[in-house]
Amino acid sequence: MLHLRVISPPDRTDELVRILETDPGVTHLTVARGVALMPAGDLVQADVAREAANKVLADVKALGVVEHGGITLGPVTTVLSDAADRAVRNAPGDPSDAVVWDQLLKETREESSLNATFVAFLTIACLLAAIGVATDSPVTIVGAMVVGPEFGPLAALSVALVRRNWRLARRSVIALAVAFPIALLITLGATIVWERLGWITTARVIDAHSVDFIYEVGPFSLVVALLAGAAGMLSLVTAKSAALIGVFISVTTVPAAGYAVVAATIGQWHRAFESVGQLAVNLVGIVIAGVLVLELRPKSGDETGPLGRFKRAIGMRTVLER
Incomplete structure (x- = not known):
């Protein structure tokens, strides 16, 4: 309640x-x-x-x-x-199916704010991703996934598209469009320093096969992004924070951005472009999945959504809601 x-x-x-x-x-x-x-x-x-x-x-x-x-x-x-x-x-309806729109809008609006904290977390995540690529460390890559705050604006963008809240959509896009370049520029500077110190070499990155999943775009890239986006939105509307952590370590948005920077500084442009493609697939997939989840869930307690109609059609209302 x-x-x-x-x-x-x-x-x-x-x-x-x-x-x-x-x-x-x-x-x-x-x-x-x-x-x-x-x-x-x-x-x-x-x-x-x-x-x-x-x-x-x-x-x-x-x-x-x-x-x-x-x-x-x-x-x-x-x-x-x-x-x-x-x-x-x-x-009317089931508590787990209900989306409290005012609450969801408030939460996502706060998560999509462009501020120093958001930029700092994104920068730290990109730096961790770059270190993970440079040292061939999947554990560090996972750490970058967890630290990355980019799911907040992506979820807000999904909510904004469903509710036709263009102010929230603009706020979310601005947060991503401004914070990512800042984080990548700082990561670029750090990577150049590491390269000058000899900590990063072309051979080390090319031979780092345990993190190839970051830049290799395949059919499962979109599938994972869609599944993670759906799970993330479900975790928001049902307040299941544990599931949200799983989302963070499923998608390769921040690792792809970090890999692109490292690959570019050592002249591996094809890997850099593939990483950017991976980043784009993840961003788009998460937003699409979030929109689909919100559209399929009942819009109010009267079960007006497709899920509510489905449950009534097969006679499950008494079992699931009583």
């Missing part, structure tokens, strides 16, 4: 309470009048079944609470209550 906390203008509290009382997916409703100071108003709290959250948020926002008060929504880790169980049963 999700915990809803609303600071409501006093003249709209009664209508807000009526909306929450009549929704079958809402329970544990409490009202504290006049306790909110900034902004001033009443405090209304409730627990909401995840699959009912989109409708509840839309109804609450229609009262103008966002402009004159505030809405906070967060997960509830443990709920021991028959009333909560009834709310989950009465809400």
Whole structure:
């Protein structure tokens, strides 16, 4: 379930309470009048079944609470209550299938911000990838995959395309388009220094066959990108962080970028171009998979998506949702 906390203008509290009382997916409703100071108003709290959250948020926002008060929504880790169980049963749909769009938009918007932290993480990941290529170290390559923060903007771009949120799409593209060149330039400078010191040689890179998967583009390059993108988006909408780690170590976006820099500095241009191709395949595949996952999942608690229609058609609703 999700915990809803609303600071409501006093003249709209009664209508807000009526909306929450009549929704079958809402329970544990409490009202504290006049306790909110900034902004001033009443405090209304409730627990909401995840699959009912989109409708509840839309109804609450229609009262103008966002402009004159505030809405906070967060997960509830443990709920021991028959009333909560009834709310989950009465809400249409399945909690695991529900996409809370306001929550997802907020999370992906934060992950797609172009800031010093994002650039730093991407730069460190590219440096680790370059070191992994130079030392023929798959372990270091995996470390670069985990550190790389590029999935955030890619997921945000998928959400933006589905929701037609062009501002978020532009924000995501800018984050990638600016951060990657900065990270690659820094990695290029470091690689040149390593080459001058004799740490990187053409022979060492050519003979590093254990990391050939980084630049070799094949049919499974797209397949892995699609599967990883699908798993990553599912992990976001269902809050399965462990699955997201698996996504990070499945795709070769950052390693491909690091390999391209190393290959270019030692004149291995064909490998550099192949690495860029691998990078492009991974970026595009992740976004496509994210869009497909969001399009196939129910858009609200009423099971309007293809998955909901499929479940109704084969009679699984009672088994899966009760």
